[in-house]
Amino acid sequence: MGPVFYKGVGVSNREHEFIARAEGSLACGIMVEKSSERVKHFISSSDHCFDEHKRSSLLQFPPPEDYGQQRDADQVTIRKTTIHVVNKDITQHKAKCLVNFFDKKSGLSSKGVVFRRFMEKGGEDMYEYLRNLYEGESVTVTQSSGNLDCQFVLHVALPEYQEGFSWKELQKIVQSCFTTCDLYGDHDIAFPSLGVGQLLRYPADRVADVLIKESISMAEQGNKWKDIKTGELSKEDKKRVYAVGQKHGVFVSLDKDKHCIVLKGTPNSVSKTATEIDSILSSASSAVSPRRRKENCHQRGTSSYWKHLLEENPVPEYWKFFQNGKSFLDIVTGFIKGSTEKRYEVDPKTFKAICKLVEDTFKPELVGAGADARNLNHKRLRVKKVEIIENLDLFKIYNIKRCEMLKNSLNDKRSFPRKLDKIQRCEGIQNVTSKGEIMTEKAIGKRLMKDIIPELNEVYLFHGTKKDFVANITSKGVDPKLGSDEGMFGRGVYGCESSTKADQYADDKDKRGTEGRMFLMRFLLGHMYLTEKPNKYKLPPCYNCRRDFCTNRSHQPYDSVVGMKQSGGLFREFVVYEKNQCYPEYLITYTRE
Template sequence: MNNVPTTELIADSKDIVVSRHEHRVLDHHQDKLRSSLMNRCGPDFRVELHHGSHIRVQGPRDKLKEAGCVVSDLIRDVAQTTVKLTKPGFDENIFNHGNGLIHREHLEVKHKCVIEAALPRRRSPSHLFDKTHSPSYAPVAAEAKLNKPTISCLERELDIHVWALGGDKANNVITKINEMIDTQLYSCYELPIVDGISEECSDKVLELQSHKVKVDIRQSQHKVILAGCKDEVVEAKIQAHKLIIEDQAEQKFALKKTSFEGIQRQRPDLNPTSYLHLLSEAEVLIPSYWTHNAGEPLSKVIKEKPELRIAELQLNEQRGKAITELVSATWSSELVGRGQDAANLKSYKKLRVTKIERVENPRLWKAYTTKRADLLLNAAKGAPRRQKIRTHGQNLDKTVVTDINETYLFHGLPMRNVRGIQSQGFDPRLSGSSVLFGSGSYFAESTTKADQYSDDRQSRTEPGHPLAMLLCRVLLGSAYKCDEAKDFKRPPCTQCHDDKCADHETFHDSVIGVKKEKKGRALLFREFVIYDKSQSYPEYIIHYERHYGQLSSPEEPGASSQKLRRD
């Protein structure tokens, strides 16, 4: 009998049913399919992929079953991996019509896999493209119509599926797709709105939202977030940035025309940095409580009527009462006569305020407010760091800016020196030689301390005779607390604490003396020292007398001896 080739005598075929995705994956791996058959079953077998639904294996009948097993093993190696995409601006057509640089066909050929994007089979109405069509959204539909933007951004949760020969291969493709989406297809920008934006600007920015760009305005976090398809987001960002810049410029121009006190009233609506920055640029007016030129622009008053005026306050009216109470609250009769500067003072019990005058000096006020603007601008920039200094005087007037440690402090002086200071201000160069913290202007938070300087130590004024002290606005700014006597010429460096430092750029604005010696006991009274005459304004002249006798009623000056607050 002649030998006849097996394939001609007993050839047969076997059809193996596969899914559409398995069929497409194996289509990419036909070479591997054929080589596997040849290695296991010989060269007489042929494999064909038919109609996306089955694979036909043809060859010798005696090895057809084994050949089917080889194909089935490869089918079982086809693995599926799924990742959820929740970025705004994309739908199931993410790979299909020019959304970016991701070409599905290229990826499928390169990695021999199958890629698809689809909506999850079950999804809540909140993930629908148009939320107003969802039954669960009906109760708030009316409110939704009032809110812009009117165009909803695509916010669908997508499933991206990958089928590949082997789970590792599928996972690698998913990783690659995520990287390509993040770098080539998706963008997210945050635009800062430090000073906030107006409602009109907010509406215009929201109108930039589209199917492919989501706009999220977060006023409380001072930012606008744009997210979605890269090209569209870049274009929206340019437009949004322009709108925000124009709006903030308009706001800044409007606020610059607002007075200092006007901006202070807006504080609850501004963040701290914007508040300080706007105060530094605000139009300065004559204080609204002054008797002369009240509320007028300072620049106009300086040009037209800059002369010094003295206005007497009524002791039974609001401000007169407040100052009288401050004198009382900061008086401590038990400390009278204690300390070197209190030499020869007798043990009197109280001070009686007899008259209060306000110094209304536009030129000094201009120098003071100019310096205040400088400190405000530095504070807005965040340097140097400021420690909060608390005194009773900060409660006297609501226009005091505690952010830069502005406060009211007392300054005792002989009556003969009042006239020069009310016209020229303080001159740190005239502080004298026997001072603890250098050539500066010294202030006290206590009337007990200020009273020690109202007359000469060697010839003290008898109780019942007229004396005076000043109540001054003082800008402490960044204050250096000093625990030993030092002959400062200016406030020290914020880093090395040397007033002669040439290595650093930032210096404190004032000194607060708390001790004479580093290991010594605390001073009876804190000493507040400034070295720039423009950091103080001598606003009130308090005329008073020292009195013996029992402590009077709480309404009368001298009745209170509350403890001073110390930091």
């Protein structure tokens, strides 16, 4: 290889031979440091990292506090170029940003040494953060966790090294890492030997070349600042502005007081970003995102408490998408999407809570019992995956209905509806009432009750469905008008308090499989009409006269039907007849065992 030049810093053949020998003997990559503008590189057999230090007021790379103790290195100074070779595990290093990497083809099932060390040091939370955020991007950012001594971790998905491999792609990834750190105002970043090792087999010398070039380039190029004057921007336009900055590797800041957008980056990138943002501003949309809820500090059950609840926005506090006040972390990790629907895996604690609910409501003695359970003989259900569905459009109409029911309960003589186990037992509904409290309501953990109003008989119920219907339900909800006429209590949306019952509808009775899906849905049961007589209801009966079809305008209907066969009934059926009385919040994928 001929001489290599890094922005005016020459590396001769003799110097390059020294680097190659050191990399070969230590199985590592090497970083070059200029004595006048120091660039430090930490290296181990499979991990190395570097921090940059520069005099520029725009790019300052302060050394870590224990910099002096970390220089366990072989080094040589040739002219003005100093080379450090340091053996160190990157996960033990202290920096604002640490860089992790994994095989893009294998995804998060990668078996790489560096990836495994990060997951071990970062703990379960680290893996769950990454699993929820990663959607195939080259760089995904998570906050630090566990025993890692950093603020952020940049997880890099590296392509397979093969014939025709483009080193420009790796250059862009490294540049993206620098830019991401810049977004947080930090320039203290540590890299491992990206792709070097048994998994991806990137050549160490070429990786070192890329890291050397990009780090020195970053230090020497400097940045350009540009202010763009703007009026009030909609939430959607802000998202688009941030996305443009991310695409070109430019830091974007919105100054609300001065009504301007501040851009920071290399001159060429800033110029491209400014051009695209000008285009966005000229055709600014008026889309508005929902606000994040404020904490309700009033005593539950008081008029002030309910008033606060009615005034609040419908977005649940635990939603990750469609919230106002996006952080830079949200932006650079790809949270900004144009859709109003998002589905992703839940955190470990929520997963555990839903697994327990499935187990606690499973009745093995009833597997295979009844016409709908034909050809079932398993002993248990094992939950494999739980995904939360954030569908802004569906939840909006659901919450409008919920607020309507709340207003009616506050203004109506009937007041709030009774709980199922508090409804007086009488002739004709003994079987329904004898089972007492709704099983899911009794077994559910507090973690799942954060946004539930039990006073309205808002409950979680299971809803089994075939795999082919899942996408349509998550996108459009469950429409009772499109339901089957075979339902015992008419065409409605049916919920199950037992996972055993919901499992019966996961596939065809004559073609049973080992894997199934069911939703854990919110139901607004409100005032429940109890019955043991099958009837093809189109709406719940009248609350006042109990008739199926009541024309008296002063009368009000029940909100739902809870029924069970008078003889031979095994499960209670919970039915609502309006689309806006249910919301498919969690999708459970499980296996029969």
